[in-house]
Amino acid sequence: MIDAGPVIVWFRRDLRLADNPALATAAASGRPVIPIYILDETPGLRRPGGASRWWLDKSLRALAASLEALGSRLILRRGPAAAVLEEMIAQTGASAVFWNRLYDGGAVERDMALKKVLAAETRSFNAALLNEPWEVKTGTGKDYSVFTPYWRAARGRLDKVDVLPARRRLTSPEQWPDSDGLSDWKLHPTNPDWSEGFSVWTPGEAGARRRLDTFLSQSIKGYGEGRDRPDIDQTSRLSPHLHFGEIGPRQVWVATQTLAATGEAALRDTEKFLSELGWREFNHHVLFHHPQIATENLKGGFGRIPWRKDIKAFRAWTEGRTGYPLVDAGMRELWATGFMHNRVRMVAASFLVKHLLIDWREGERWFWDTLVDADLANNAANWQWVAGCGADASPWFRVFNPQTQAEKFDPDGAYVRRWVPEFGTSAYPAPIVDHAMARKRALAALGNL
Ligand code: FAD
Numbered sequence: 446m447i448d449a450g451p452v453i454v455w456f457r458r459d460l461r462l463a464d465n466p467a468l469a470t471a472a473a474s475g476r477p478v479i480p481i482y483i484l485d486e487t488p489g490l491r492r493p494g495g496a497s498r499w500w501l502d503k504s505l506r507a508l509a510a511s512l513e514a515l516g517s518r519l520i521l522r523r524g525p526a527a528a529v530l531e532e533m534i535a536q537t538g539a540s541a542v543f544w545n546r547l548y549d550g551g552a553v554e555r556d557m558a559l560k561k562v563l564a565a566e567t568r569s570f571n572a573a574l575l576n577e578p579w580e581v582k583t584g585t586g587k588d589y590s591v592f593t594p595y596w597r598a599a600r601g602r603l604d605k606v607d608v609l610p611a612r613r614r615l616t617s618p619e620q621w622p623d624s625d626g627l628s629d630w631k632l633h634p635t636n637p638d639w640s641e642g643f644s645v646w647t648p649g650e651a652g653a654r655r656r657l658d659t660f661l662s663q664s665i666k667g668y669g670e671g672r673d674r675p676d677i678d679q680t681s682r683l684s685p686h687l688h689f690g691e692i693g694p695r696q697v698w699v700a701t702q703t704l705a706a707t708g709e710a711a712l713r714d715t716e717k718f719l720s721e722l723g724w725r726e727f728n729h730h731v732l733f734h735h736p737q738i739a740t741e742n743l744k745g746g747f748g749r750i751p752w753r754k755d756i757k758a759f760r761a762w763t764e765g766r767t768g769y770p771l772v773d774a775g776m777r778e779l780w781a782t783g784f785m786h787n788r789v790r791m792v793a794a795s796f797l798v799k800h801l802l803i804d805w806r807e808g809e810r811w812f813w814d815t816l817v818d819a820d821l822a823n824n825a826a827n828w829q830w831v832a833g834c835g836a837d838a839s840p841w842f843r844v845f846n847p848q849t850q851a852e853k854f855d856p857d858g859a860y861v862r863r864w865v866p867e868f869g870t871s872a873y874p875a876p877i878v879d880h881a882m883a884r885k886r887a888l889a890a891l892g893n894l
Contacts, residue, residue, distance in 0.1 A: 459690035469612065503646075595719065603698065751890055783816060
């Protein structure tokens with residue numbers, strides 16, 4: 446007998462219609478499709494921070510509108526995923542649940558448990574990565590801990606990357622189950638609503654596609670050099686869209702390779718850009734094999750660092766009042782827009798860890814709450830990279846000098862002037878720590894390990 450019960454498509458961080466294998470497979474079955482998003486309260490999952498909740502609110506609205514244009518709907522439910530899905534299966538008579546995979550420890554455990562308990566067929570797919578974390582292995586069958594050989598192996602598997610088209614129509618169930626109202630989830634901040642500066646973003650699949658197209662038509666030329674300059678608009682700003690799966694890495698890959706094939710963009714620029722996607726892949730590979738990276742140093746020994754507890758200095762860092770203009774500009778950009786340029790993230794993070802000798806996990810948590818692209822794999826791995834305890838990390842004795850970094854990467858001071866307009870006046874604070882002293886202190890603390 447052919448099973449004709451509805452298929453539940455459980456959206457998680459794949460908030461798009463195109464290149465979405467769970468949705469495409471459900472639609473191709475010809476059975477009714479019930480799209481659902483669950484505000485998941487399963488224990489062991491890291492809850493999204495404030496900026497991510499803002500983004501999620503907008504992205505879900507965009508996804509719901511796109512589904513409605515296909516004659517479908519997005520059902521919203523809140524609670525532990527197992528209980529919500531069991532209830533949905535009972536209410537709708539669904540005989541299958543499809544989803545796209547996630548790779549952090551809490552999600553992997555949850556999904557494995559669901560496969561055992563749900564009274565329906567379950568199928569999972571890859572929408573988030575170019576390679577699955579377990580597919581890229583060393584010659585001896587181990588996972589990688591160094592980026593360059595990882596990327597050589599991973600890239601070698603990407604000769605033929607395919608993208609699935611978006612569906613034009615979805616079959617509806619005879620009766621739609623109830624849905625929560627999105628506004629009741631209160632994802633958008635109120636009292637105070639601090640999100641005014643976030644209007645620079647357009648969450649959702651259409652916004653993601655426009656970002657990619659604009660980047661490839663306007664900014665990829667010179668990306669290899671210019672990507673380190675916070676004062677010019679040279680990077681894609683795709684990171685929040687990729688995090689929420691409004692666009693997938695296969696789509697970015699194919700669009701970039703198509704452009705490269707026309708010869709309109711230089712290979713040094715397209716390859717550099719693709720290798721940044723490679724870092725995203727590598728960090729997911731590391732996270733999958735080391736699920737504890739958000740809380741534990743990957744390299745032993747770092748547990749003995751005499752981290753300082755300094756609430757006043759930490760607060761000055763979060764508020765962009767350290768007296769180091771590049772650090773302060775970055776921290777204010779972050780607070781205002783939910784984003785910070787990659788070069789400045791490195792300098793600001795290094796300042797917290799090395800100049801202030803404050804545990805990288807405190808910085809990681811602040812970024813988690815304030816970044817619109819906050820991502821467990823990328824945030825934790827990059828903080829560990831800066832601190833020196835991560836996979837393939839920056840050497841511990843490398844202490845960025847915020848002043849020379851500013852001279853090199855913001856040579857006209859335009860970025861600093863934009864975010865720290867009082868710089869150079871008596872209103873700007875003096876440095877909260879002396880660079881030479883802080884450098885010596887960091888080297889002594891880290892060198893003693
Ligand atoms: P582009 O230069 O256009 O790069 C394209 C894509 O490649 C990005 O969208 C991103 O998905 C990926 N990418 C680029 N650089 C990196 C990198 N260093 N590591 C992993 N992937 C990368 N990125 C996040 O997505 N989420 C985070 O929570 C996050 N936290 C970070 C914390 C620190 C301390 C540091 C130093 C970096 C962090 N990054 C994080 C990485 C990087 O800063 C951002 O991905 C990048 O700035 C996003 O801008 P973009 O999309 O314009 O990048």
